[in-house]
Structures are given as structure tokens and as C-alpha cells.
Amino acid sequence: MTIILEKTENQESSLTFSGISWSQLEAIEAAFDNIAGVSFAYLDGVLEIMTTSPEHEDAKKTIGLLLEAYMREKGIRFYGRGSPTLGSKEKQARKEPDESYNLETKKEIPDLVIEVIFTSGGIDKLRFYQRMGVPEVGFWEDGLLRLYRLREEYEQINRSELLPDLDITLLSRYIMYADQYDAVTEFIQAIR
Structure with a gap:
């Protein structure tokens, strides 16, 4: 078994183990069952155990609030899925994605998944979401929102195909606001 530990400036850390069976995954998850702020990602025998920082949770929530405000303002029917366990x-x-949405109708697999990235390494998240069949994935990392669209494989795109009128540069500016309330209020004014 190989163990890799990464700790970032914002108190998020990640441990990666290889050679983990499914039954070992279930036992490890059960051992952490009552511990808040820990999440797991598993792909082909590689297990990533992550702790989330307040900055991660703030960014995740801000992105969710902004996307939901946009979809409501534009009359786009959506279903917030939060962080359902996929796989x-x-x-x-x-x-579990950080945030996820179905557009138009509820479905088993989200149409759009958002991940907030503060650590590198771990499992290949795009490979995971490709296996799940998620049409569009966004990664918020280092002040940038990068979008990927599933075709044969994921391709990076400049504009969401699910939300084609969404200005990603504008959205990113409001994600970086220090105050969540002001970010959402001013974003709504900007898109009206």
C-alpha cells in the first residue's frame, strides 16, 4: 500500500492510499462515520481521504448560491443535488461532488458537478466523472473556474453548454468576493 500526504496552507489535507479493496473502503468509511469534515473518493483501488477547510466550504456554498441565483433569474428549472454519493x-x-445539479428534470446522475480544489493529487476526478457519465464538470481552483464537457472524453470548454449565456468571468469575479451575501446580491444585479 502506498500513502501520500498533502497539506495545504488553508488547513485542508489529503491522504491517498493505493491497493484498497472495496470491502476495505467500506470499513474505512464506517470508521469515520461520525467524524465531520472528512470526505472520501475511490477509483480503481485508490482511496483519497480529504479534510475540508472553512475556505473550501465557503467557496462551495458561494458557487452554489451564485449558480442557483443565475438559474432562477434566467428561468432555468433546476434541482440542486448537493453532494450525493455517486458510484x-x-x-x-x-x-461525493461538492455541488451538483440536474437541469429540467430530476435524474440519477447530475448534469453538472462542481468541485472546489485546494489540494492536488489524489484520484483522477475527470476519469471518475466520465465513468459516472456526468455531462459537465466545473473545477474551482486558484481563482479560476475551468469547465469540461463530456464527449468521447472530457474536453475543456470556455462556456458552459448547459448554461450557454452564463458569463464565466463574471461568475468567477463574484465567487472571489469576501462577503457571500454581497456576492449574490451584486451578481443578481449584474445579470438582470
Whole structure:
């Protein structure tokens, strides 16, 4: 078993283990069952255990509030899925996205997933979401929102195909606001 530890400036850390079976994954998850702020990602025998920082949670919530404000303002029917556990033993994959949405109708697999990235390494998140069949994935990292669209494989795109009128540069500016309330209020004014 290989262990890799990464700790970032914002108190998030990540441990990566390789050679983990599905039954070991389930036992490890059960051992952490009552511990808040810990999440797991598993793909083909690689297990990543992550702690989340207040900065991570703030960014995740701000992105969610901004996206929901945008979709409401534009009359786009959506269903916030939050962080549902995706994957199965058969797919040898399991993970919870930071935020996820279905557009138009509820579906088992989200149409859009958002991940806030403060650590590097760990499992290949795009490979995970490709296996799940998620059409569009966004990564918020280092003050940038990078979007990927699933075709044969994921391709980086400059504009969301699910929300084609969403100005990603404008959205990113408001994600970086220090005050969440002001960010959402001013973003709504900007998109009206």
C-alpha cells in the first residue's frame, strides 16, 4: 500500500492510499462515520481521504448560491443535488461532488458537478466523472473556474453548454468576493 500526504496552507489535507479493496473502503468509511469534515473518493483501488477547510466550504456554498441565483433569474428549472454519493462496487468508483445539479428534470446522475480544489493529487476526478457519465464538470481552483464537457472524453470548454449565456468571468469575479451575501446580491444585479 502506498500513502501520500498533502497539506495545504488553508488547513485542508489529503491522504491517498493505493491497493484498497472495496470491502476495505467500506470499513474505512464506517470508521469515520461520525467524524465531520472528512470526505472520501475511490477509483480503481485508490482511496483519497480529504479534510475540508472553512475556505473550501465557503467557496462551495458561494458557487452554489451564485449558480442557483443565475438559474432562477434566467428561468432555468433546476434541482440542486448537493453532494450525493455517486458510484458503486460494480464501477469500482465512489465519490461525493461538492455541488451538483440536474437541469429540467430530476435524474440519477447530475448534469453538472462542481468541485472546489485546494489540494492536488489524489484520484483522477475527470476519469471518475466520465465513468459516472456526468455531462459537465466545473473545477474551482486558484481563482479560476475551468469547465469540461463530456464527449468521447472530457474536453475543456470556455462556456458552459448547459448554461450557454452564463458569463464565466463574471461568475468567477463574484465567487472571489469576501462577503457571500454581497456576492449574490451584486451578481443578481449584474445579470438582470
